[in-house]
Amino acid sequence: MxxxxxxxxxxxxxxxxxxxxxxxxxxxxxxxxxxxxxxxxxxxxxxxxxxxxxxxxxxxxxxxxxxxxxxxxxxxxxxxxxxxxxxxxxxxxxxxxxxxxxxxxxxxxxxxxxxxxxxxxxxxxxxxxCRHLLLLHAGVIEKKGMVVIMPGASGSGKSTLSAGLGFHGWRLFSDEFGLVDLSTHQLLPYPRPVSLKNKSIEVMRELLGSRGVFSQNYYDTPKGTMAYLQPPEDSILRHKEPAKARKIIFPQYIPDEPATKIALTKTLGFLKLIHSSVNFGIIGEKAFKATEAIIDECDIFAITYPSMEEGMRLVNEIMDNDEKSDDLLKTAGERDE
Amino acid sequence: MVFNQKNDLNWIKGNIWLSPDAVSFLWVVYDDAWIIFDKRSGCSHIFNDFSRGIFSYFEEKPMGFFDLLKAVKKDMGKDFSNSLEDKILETIQVFDQKGIVSPL
Structure with a gap:
């Protein structure tokens, strides 16, 4: 059918x-x-x-x-x-x-x-x-089969950053929920309309122009002015294609401050990830094992960024470095052979 | 129930402490810490090497504070300093608060 x-x-x-x-x-x-x-x-x-x-x-x-x-x-x-x-x-x-x-x-x-x-x-x-998936409060994006999880509290800028990247070379899994399969430990896409609040509405309208399908602005909501943005069509069509996590980035939008990027330890990453989960305590053992599996596979960073452009640059830089190190490993492997 | 600090610590000293069956816990070890998941409570806790070491005594058998102190002194030999006594006491107190050990 x-x-x-x-x-x-x-x-x-x-x-x-x-x-x-x-x-x-x-x-x-x-x-x-x-x-x-x-x-x-x-x-x-x-x-x-x-x-x-x-x-x-x-x-x-x-x-x-x-x-x-x-x-x-x-x-x-x-x-x-x-x-x-x-x-x-x-x-x-x-x-x-x-x-x-x-x-x-x-x-x-x-x-x-x-x-x-x-x-x-x-x-x-x-x-x-949802009790059959580990639920993370996070923006999630994917490129070349590698997922970046961006957990963050409301106001950290994760939705806007995920959406920006989703329209610039990445696939948008979700701006709100990271869904982790408890058996395969893969991330499942859930590309619902992106929730934009206050200043981020204008930022996205400027960034996308006529490419974006926006709702009208809703004023005086419990979270201020809100609007919704339809995800890129490719992200919606591929909503059944899961992928493995490769990076975890904790983003924080801080205006008027320079962009920063620091690597975090696995321990800190583990704890921050479970704190970002909505149902970790309810699921229990399987959630712990899924978190362990994700942390094992991922490099973990915290970034602060003053603008959308800087945020996207940092995320791309982190992923590009990963691809370069993969290339180096491949080259070394070929040389050994 | 709220204990004052002094009574609480005396209570810790006066009890035999028991860790539940090892199957109640899951462990993950990283370079800088141990993360323990308590299946009974659904809570995760971080241990450094010191607290992990202390907890391992309770994994072997139930122990009172003074027996534990004796065992630690024996294992550490010259490296044991008296300041560790308070640290051990506080560590058991935290274990108790987290429900990782309980009085026998």
Missing amino acids: ADLKIKDLPSNIAHRYLSKGRFLSGFGVNIFRSSPDLNIEIGPFKVAVSIDYPAVREEFLKLYAPYSCSIGEEIMDSRLHVHASSFLRRFVRKNVTVSHGYKNNFYPLRAEVGAVATEMGFNWSVAMG
């Missing part, structure tokens, strides 16, 4: 699948359920999505246009429903919240920032529901 993309669906059909006619969903009742689920597949996750607000659906269909989807009941990893917190709040002082089958402590947002709620809901459902 041909791979169905969201963009292949006629707009009115896509809206109908996404809306599901959940007119009374605020009461937990799904009446007028006239259409099957719209399931979106990204990396290892398949999620059934339904969105009550037309404007939020429109933004979703734009950002997710190149993604694989399927129609109808299948085995899903989770179900994401974006809706008003009550029947009344669909019409009066409209708000939006997200249900995903896990304990719902999602704080309702204004309906105008419904796309932000949708993306946060996606993140939340992965963070809460």
Whole structure:
């Protein structure tokens, strides 16, 4: 069967699948359920999505246009429903919240920032529901089969840097989650739209110009002004191609300071990596072994950078040095033979 | 429960300390440290060579502080200094806080 993309669906059909006619969903009742689920597949996750607000659906269909989807009941990893917190709040002082089958402590947002709620809901459902993969809070990129993991707290610049590199010669695995297979210890791609905040929105708009597919700007969200950027199409199409980690880089954006790069010990790298994990403690032994395997394979660095250009230069430099040392080893091997 | 430092250390001195079965732990060794994963708690801890050395005594058999001190003195010979006594006591205290050893 041909791979169905969201963009292949006629707009009115896509809206109908996404809306599901959940007119009374605020009461937990799904009446007028006239259409099957719209399931979106990204990396290892398949999620059934339904969105009550037309404007939020429109933004979703734009950002997710190149993604694989399927129609109808299948085995899903989770179900994401974006809706008003009550029947009344669909019409009066409209708000939006997200249900995903896990304990719902999602704080309702204004309906105008419904796309932000949708993306946060996606993140939340992965963070809460994923127990079969080690989950790292990290940007992840790949080139020539070698993955760079860039763990970082919110505000470290990992999303922007990952996105910048994703549009300049690298494949973007994710700007938010490093997913580690617990058996093979490979990184799995999860290329969802890149979450951009505040200054990084303008940085990326300037960097990409008309090449980038951006959402509108969402103001006064819990994280300030936000916008979303569709990942490069190649990254989306190759969402089933895992790769091995080769470098771990802890990035930190520091404006008005010179760029720095230092190598870290394996011990420090190990500890920083498990601290960046969302579910290390829950998974336990297998997560420890996966972390050990990754650290064994990787060189570890911490970088600070004052601009996108400098950040990209440092990451490329680290990878180029690795390729050069590989070439030297190969040359030495050939000489020995 | 909150102990004051003095009572806490006396409590450490007065007990026999036991490490759980070795299968409860996973170890990773790097150039500068040992990382131990406690399967029971899901927590990871870093040991330097000194704390790893002290812990190895508990892996062999349950021990009280004074027996441990005697064993360390014997193994270190002339290299043992009295300042190590406090260090050993503090190390056991940390082991206890982390749940890596427990009183018998």
